[in-house]
Amino acid sequence: MSPRFTWHFGVFSYDPATGNLVGPAGTQRLHEKPALVLETLVEAGGDVVSRKTLQGRLWPDETHVDFANNLNAAVKRLRDALGDRAAEPTYIETLPRKGYRFLVTAERRVVAPSQPVAPKPPETKNVPTASAPFPAQPAWWQALAVSLLVLTFTWVLVAFQAERTARLPTGKIMLAVLPLQNTTGDPGQGVFVDGLTEELINHLGRLQPARLGVISRTSAMTYRDSETSVAEIARALQVDFVLEGALRRGRAGGRINLQLIQIEDQTQLWSEHYDFDDSDWLAVQDRIAVKVAKTMALELLEGAMPAVARAELSDTRAYRAYLRGRHAWFSFNREAYLRAEAHFQEALSVAPEAAVVHAGLADTYNLLAFTDHLPQAEAFAKAKKAALQALRFDPDSAEAHNALAFVLLYHDRDFTEAERHFRTALDLNPGYAMAHHWYAGLLSARERHDEALSAMKQALTLDPVSLSVASDLGWYYLFADRDEAAVEAFKATLALNPDYGWAMHGLAVAYRRLGLAKQAVFTLRNDLHLNGMSPTETAYLDGSDPDAAWRAWLEQRATQFGTPEAPASGVRPLDAVMTLAQLGRLDEAFAWLEGTPDNTWLIFLRVDPRFDGLRPDPRFVSWCERIGIDP
Structure with a gap:
């Protein structure tokens, strides 16, 4: 029987028998693929390990796996566990077009027989843990408990009258x-x-x-x-x-x-x-x-007194116009935003110092920035001006702080100031679902994934049938490399609305990252049909090889882009970047990236899996620095 051993490097020790990595943050168990990456790298003793070698170690028998994306995800998970960064590596160095190298010396130590190592437990999904039964209690104790309950119940009846005896839930x-x-x-x-x-x-x-x-x-x-x-x-x-x-x-x-x-x-x-x-x-x-x-x-609430909002709109016409504006804004489409803008402007013509209306106008311009109605920079400039006006008239407007934070995040990329305003909005109104939702975007972009997911779950608690909240939870799971959880979140969204394309596309991406090629292609076909493509137009997805079908879709898209110098009509450069990155055509992808420096979605450059192909390239680091995000 071969002796058991552990690896020791830097401030970590790793036990291959259990998959446990022990470091400054305690013990964490590596999943199968990141564990195999670590074992392969330390066994190489500082030599370069090619991507092909890792592919053979991680997927020795599989022929229908997206090796590039799944290997990138496994390496990223391992880096996260080690607290390592691709741009300034301590443990794992990426050598573009060659592979990876472990940068520190790893010492192999034999575990003494007196120190048995528990076998590595199988990975499980959402297995409920049985609760231990309550210990038996003596009969006198039970009788006393019953008497106390009766007395307590009688007191409640007397104190609050019969109609007030409904049991309130504990907790929130x-x-x-x-x-x-x-x-x-x-x-x-x-x-x-x-x-x-x-x-x-x-x-x-x-x-x-x-x-x-x-x-x-x-x-x-x-x-x-x-x-x-x-x-x-x-x-x-x-x-x-x-x-x-x-x-x-x-x-x-x-x-x-x-x-x-x-x-x-x-x-x-x-x-x-x-x-x-x-x-x-x-x-x-x-x-x-x-x-x-x-x-x-x-x-x-046991007598808590309400915090009554300040009455800002004492004019009936202004108030009606404001309500119509908010009603239109909640329709979440371009034409409705234009109606909302008109209603808010009408309200301001009567009540120019109403902070609540300026905040509504800021929200409107923020979302108009994602339409073709205004140039994005102009829309965000108008949003910022309206949010600042709202704060001038009411510094305690949660809506205004939230709207300003949105501009600072997606346009200015001032993450520090954006976070300050998001947190102020939530301090002022902890029940503001949209602030939780928008703040989660900043947290996810900064790779603070646990905080982002917590914020999204709070938003979903407060806004449980919102399709955008439910589907964005799935995307933020993807950004955190928690693909199985992403699948469940997207399925929950589609249960609310089976035709919601943002969730459908996310589900296809999640399936592909999990190596479930058939499910990925089936879901992608549904997504394309939702976008108006006929079965004839998606015939290239019907082949027997799902990996080849996915690649055929990417190649088909690539033929429609034109060139960065002469893009085809209606083409969004960022779509070209994502498509070409997945195809491995990095020179073309970076050429298209030159035309997107102001695109709002670039705040997710570090986390969106559709950009994975760009990250090993040295140009990626300089691009992150150029647009104001850490590589």
Whole structure:
């Protein structure tokens, strides 16, 4: 029997029998492929190990694996475990077009027989751990416990009355404010009920964010005029309570009926109605929202008082215009952004110092930067100006800090200032789903993957049916080299909407990185069909060799780009860069990269797997430095 041994190098030791790497951060178990890369490199004793040698070691029997991308991913995982950087390597040096070399001396030490080494455990996926049963308790203890429970329950009945005995969940409470129904028969009242819904979400979201989470407007409005039951909506949004209501016609004006439902047992905890005069259309929203917030604080938060938002829009015309602007903005498309811009400008013509409107305008220009309506630099300049105006009128506007951070991240690439404003936005409004979502982009680009994924999960908790949040979670898993988790996130997104192309394409990329070539090509074909391509146009994907089919797709795309000097109509240079990088045509890829220095997506140059082919090239480091990101 061969003696067991461990490798020792730098501040690390590695045990091939268990796959455990021990270093300053403790013990971590390497996955199979990164472990094989490490073992091959240390065994070479400082000699160059070719990519072909590594390919034979990692995939000795497989013929349908994307070796280039999967090897890059395995080396990156190993570097992450060692805290190493490709640009300034301590342990693993990349030699372009040759391979890799281990830079430190590795000492092999035999493990004494008295120090048995546990066998390497098999890798498992999401295996639940059985809980140990509770130890048996003596009968007298059980009787005492029952007596105490009875006494406690009796005291609750006396103190809070029968209707207040509904059991509140421990930990954080999640509440959804469903879109109020307009039952007046007047479609023009739709703006009013949407505005009141938003006011309720805003006021309730500011009560105690650490204790009460309120589902964002984006997810809540998905259920406007829906016939889905409250129980089904609650399951989809994963909430404990639902606030629902309707606007009805009253004798002198209108009546708002509201009720709070606990989902666990469908108990109506509270209901109330509010009458108002038609002439009081503007003030009624804030007044009702404040009253409801106070009631919810008593019902759910043991008497916490609401933080009432400042009333910035005292003019009815300005307020209506602002609500229409936000309503349009949440449609998330170019034409809607243009309508939103017009509505916000109308509101500012009446209320020029309203920070909330300037913040809405900043959000609008931020997203218009991703359309062809304005040159990107002009759109971001307008967004920055509007965000700064909002902060001048209200330095505590979470929306304005978030909008400014977006400009600083994607246009200025000032990561430090962008992070400062994102964090300020979240300090001001911890329940602001969009701030969590946009901040996660910065964290992912900076390779702070655990923080990025935590931020995305918080965003998804607050905005659980948002397709952009759900699909971006999948992409940020990809950027963190957690491909299996990415697959699950993309599948969850497609369960919400099977025609969401951003998730479909991400799923295809994830399958390919996992070496699941058939699934990757099948998903890619679906993605192309969603983008309007006919089966005839995607016939090159129908061959028996899925790896060849994927490459054929890339080659087909490459023929449509033209040249960097004379690009074909409608071609986005960054698409050419990604395609040519995957084909290994690096000279062409870097030539196209020259035309994209201001592209917003370049902040993900270090992490997006579609750029993997560029990273071993020495030009990659200089390009990262040139555009203001660390290599």
